Amino acid sequence: MLSYRFLFDIAIILLSTKFLGIVTKKFKMPQVVGALMAGLVLGPAMLDILHETEFISQMAALGVIVLMFTAGLETDISELKKTGKVSFVVAVFGVIIPLLFGLLVSSFFNRGDLTYNGTSSLLQNIFIGIILTATSVSITVETLKELGKLNTRAGNTILGAALIDDILGIVGLTIITSMADPSVDILEVLFKIVLFFVFCFIIGYLFHKVFVKWIDRYSKDMRRFVIVSFVFCLLLAFIAEEFFGVADITGAFIAGLIISNTERTKYINARFETLSYILLSPIFFASVGIKVELTSMSMTIVLFTLLLLIVAVASKVIGCFLGAKFFNYETKEALQVGVGMVSRGEVALIVANKGMAVGLMNPSFLAPIVIVVVFTTVVTPILLKLTFKN
Numbered sequence: 374m375l376s377y378r379f380l381f382d383i384a385i386i387l388l389s390t391k392f393l394g395i396v397t398k399k400f401k402m403p404q405v406v407g408a409l410m411a412g413l414v415l416g417p418a419m420l421d422i423l424h425e426t427e428f429i430s431q432m433a434a435l436g437v438i439v440l441m442f443t444a445g446l447e448t449d450i451s452e453l454k455k456t457g458k459v460s461f462v463v464a465v466f467g468v469i470i471p472l473l474f475g476l477l478v479s480s481f482f483n484r485g486d487l488t489y490n491g492t493s494s495l496l497q498n499i500f501i502g503i504i505l506t507a508t509s510v511s512i513t514v515e516t517l518k519e520l521g522k523l524n525t526r527a528g529n530t531i532l533g534a535a536l537i538d539d540i541l542g543i544v545g546l547t548i549i550t551s552m553a554d555p556s557v558d559i560l561e562v563l564f565k566i567v568l569f570f571v572f573c574f575i576i577g578y579l580f581h582k583v584f585v586k587w588i589d590r591y592s593k594d595m596r597r598f599v600i601v602s603f604v605f606c607l608l609l610a611f612i613a614e615e616f617f618g619v620a621d622i623t624g625a626f627i628a629g630l631i632i633s634n635t636e637r638t639k640y641i642n643a644r645f646e647t648l649s650y651i652l653l654s655p656i657f658f659a660s661v662g663i664k665v666e667l668t669s670m671s672m673t674i675v676l677f678t679l680l681l682l683i684v685a686v687a688s689k690v691i692g693c694f695l696g697a698k699f700f701n702y703e704t705k706e707a708l709q710v711g712v713g714m715v716s717r718g719e720v721a722l723i724v725a726n727k728g729m730a731v732g733l734m735n736p737s738f739l740a741p742i743v744i745v746v747v748f749t750t751v752v753t754p755i756l757l758k759l760t761f762k763n
Contacts (some may be wrong), residue, residue, distance in 0.1 A: 379428045383656070386423070389415055390655040403516045403754040408655055412662025413747065425663050429656060434621070436657030437511045439649050441622040442606045444514040444523065444532065445629020446642045453529050453630075460533025463696035467534060467714050468506040468541045470692030474684045475502030482677045496549065500733040503545050504742060505685055507721040509750070510535035511622065513713045515654065516754040522761055527706050530697065531713035532626075538714070539620050540566055546724055549733065562618060569617035573609070577631040580605060584635060598637045599644045605632070665747050678741040685745045686752065689715045709760045716753040717746045
């Protein structure tokens with residue numbers, strides 16, 4: 374029998390995220406913090422009213438795709454080019470330092486030649502470091518848009534670094550999983566990544582030519598541009614994930630970049646902002662909190678969680694801060710870049726699930742990872758607000 378429970382879930386999510394968003398705004402914090410807290414309060418961790426369902430997961434995935442697409446629409450390509458070198462260095466530092474810190478913390482709790490599912494403790498510890506290298510820029514994008522700072526030098530550096538971070542994360546994950554799973558071919562994965570960006574360049578050139586001509590011919594009815602843009606976004610996100618093994622949000626962001634220089638960009642962006650605001654974004658942010666389920670943890674796991682929280686925040690801030698300072702960014706700007714890369718979001722959870730599937734991570738470590746994801750997701754908007762204060 375068809376269940377209509379999803380209607381109740383949506384209604385509760387929309388009401389609670391908006392209400393708590395207003396509350397957090399009263400305390401001069403970004404409203405996205407309230408939306409994240411709504412999922413935490415109403416989910417299994419506290420009131421147990423909302424639960425993660427396939428519908429909520431899929432709507433949340435669509436929400437983050439639209440969020441990154443609009444970020445691409447609002448990005449100034451010329452400014453993004455200017456920050457290309459610094460974004461690369463920031464991403465490299467933002468991967469190496471969290472990887473080392475995560476490896477050290479995990480080694481302290483998982484010492485010796487212990488194996489889990491036939492995998493040595495060394496590979497397990499490296500994998501914990503790989504998880505900490507992840508960056509989920511969606512929360513940062515929403516916060517920067519709310520603060521009106523998305524198109525600043527720091528904002529563009531964060532966007533560029535997050536994209537590169539995503540690619541480096543895929544490479545790192547592929548290398549470590551290939552050591553545990555011989556069926557994974559590193560060269561094949563790297564070839565697919567390069568092929569994806571070549572594909573985007575070609576399809577972007579062709580689409581831009583066709584799209585501009587279409588605008589000139591059908592300039593009276595602009596609603597068609599919105600539909601075609603959305604189809605383009607969804608297809609590029611699907612192709613990225615399905616055929617090239619690159620994150621769907623990367624495909625969505627590049628789709629936004631391709632359309633960003635057209636004459637109707639502002640109109641298209643306004644329509645997507647409305648869709649995101651009234652439905653998709655609240656579901657995405659609430660879904661992060663809904664994922665949290667507090668289970669009984671030993672004192673060792675609790676201590677591991679606390680250290681992992683400290684390392685997760687400090688390693689990203691330090692690594693990305695140093696990368697920005699290398700290019701003579703002002704201290705405040707470098708700190709903004711570092712803080713903007715702290716959130717791990719759904720990316721870390723995807724990596725963790727992949728690790729468990731191939732025996733690289735003991736399931737008992739999943740709870741600490743989820744807590745790190747939620748904590749970094751909630752704390753990033755707050756820290757960003759502080760660093761962007763005049």
